Amino acid sequence: MTAPNQIDLAHAYLIDDLPGSKIPASRLRDILDKLQEGRPLTTNGFSYLRQLGLVALGQLARGEITYETFREAAASEQIKRQQLLEVERQEKQTARLAREAEQKARDAAYWAQEEAARLARESNPKYITRMKNRALRAQYDVDAFVEQEHLSQLMSILHRFDGGSRLTDEDVLWMTTEGRAYFSEALQDAHHAREAEFYAAEYGRTTDAWNAVNASSHYRKCNQAKKAHELLTSIPADRQKLPKLRSAIATTHGGAMRDLKRLNEALGLGNQAHELTPKDFRPCTLLGAVNFELGHYDTGRNWYDKALERGATERSIDHDLRAIFLRADAAKRNELKAFLLREDPVRYSWVKSLGASKLSSAGKRSA
Known part of the structure; x- marks a missing residue:
């Protein structure tokens, strides 16, 4: 006859709900093997069964009850174990859900506090000014560290320029001397582009060819040599009478041709x-x-x-x-x-x- 496996024995003695009943060489499995083979249990074995609450199995091992009586009592014990296990599971589930709810409440309180702090911070005039200044500096790639004594003048220049004003002679002087670390390539390009458009508009308004020369010079400095070439080419010959003006036009035009690799x-x-x-x-x-x-x-x-x-x-x-x-x-x-x-x-x-x-x-x- 084939020997019963661990699962068969655990099921036969109605303790298949206990993990140790199915593990070879475990203490409980050793007790099942002895019962199956008709060998007596030791005092320690009986004590272990009492610890597990397996009263009926202990009675069966001592020969106090029949197997049929054992099955009835053991089934009742197994149901109680399963009920207790379910109660324990539900208690653990309830405790876990309570912990999660508490953590969620703590998180919500934390983020509410953070949001309130953010709103308070962002409504602070100093913070708003600082953020606007930071965005304005980023717009013109002014990423150098700004000395405290330079900050007010630099931001005044950037705000006026961003508002559509041209840089004044004093602004340019400061940006090319004391504030040269902040005169970024992007800001220089924007400055020269604005100056070029100003002088081009002045040329259109006054027909003074010197304005076209000035506009072209600025176009070159912001990598728009093609615009300089087109503007200088458009100057009628009757506006180029003085040698100095004609020379300035030719020199500036020559510089534009140089930029264009011609x-x-x-x-x-x-x-x-x-x-x-x-x-x-x-x-x-x-x-x-x-x-x-x-x-x-x-x-x-x-x-x-x-x-x-x-x-x-x-x-x-x-x-x-x-x-x-x-x-x-x-x-x-x-x-x-x-x-x-x-x-x-x-x-x-x-x-x-x-x-x-x-x-x-x-x-x-x-x-």
Whole structure:
């Protein structure tokens, strides 16, 4: 006859609801095996059955009752165990739900307090001002740390500018000196775009070609060289009578052509401007820059020397050369580096530290 398995025995003795009855080598399973095999239980075995509340099974093991009587009593004990287990389960469920409700109430109270604090904070005039200032700075990429003594002036400038006003001369002076850390590229572009539109409108209103020159200069500084080219091209010849004006138009137009990579046209306009005002350094600066970009380094150096003789600063020329160097491809950069170091290794020592990894720092404003 096949030996009964653990589940069969547990079911036969009506204790299948107790986990230990189905686990091999467990204490309860050992007792079942002894009963099945007719072996007597030890004192400890009987004590263990009493601990589990298995009264009927203990009586059966001592031979005090028959198996049929045992089954009736054991079934009643099993029902009571299951009822107690269900009561315990429900109590645990009730306790768990109560804990969850308490936690939910605590969470709701916490978030209500946080919301009240947020509303109080956001209704505070100082907080509102701070948030508006932060958003305004973010709009113009002014992410540098602002010194406390600079904050009032900076925010006054930004609020006026954001309201549609142009930067005053005093604003520009402060932003390019004491407040230069806050004169972000985005703010500079926005400033030059606004100035360009102002002077373009003035040109339309007055037909004064100098306004077109000023507008074009600002268009170039905010990367809108095409607009500068279109505006300068539109100036009628009868408004270009004075040599100084014609030279300014040609120089600015040449700069726009340079920005648009139309270098031969820029060269022609630069030469035209120099013929009109041979003592003005601006055409010479343009011709120096264009020749360097074309790879005519000796010619470019000569034009820059003429610009210095006519009033250009060494600093402005070095700024031009640095921008040209940074925009050049690797081969041109190496050529220019070698030329500049031959010319003056001290003055142009900066080329040694600038490499391909620093191209992103190239300056946008050039002559």
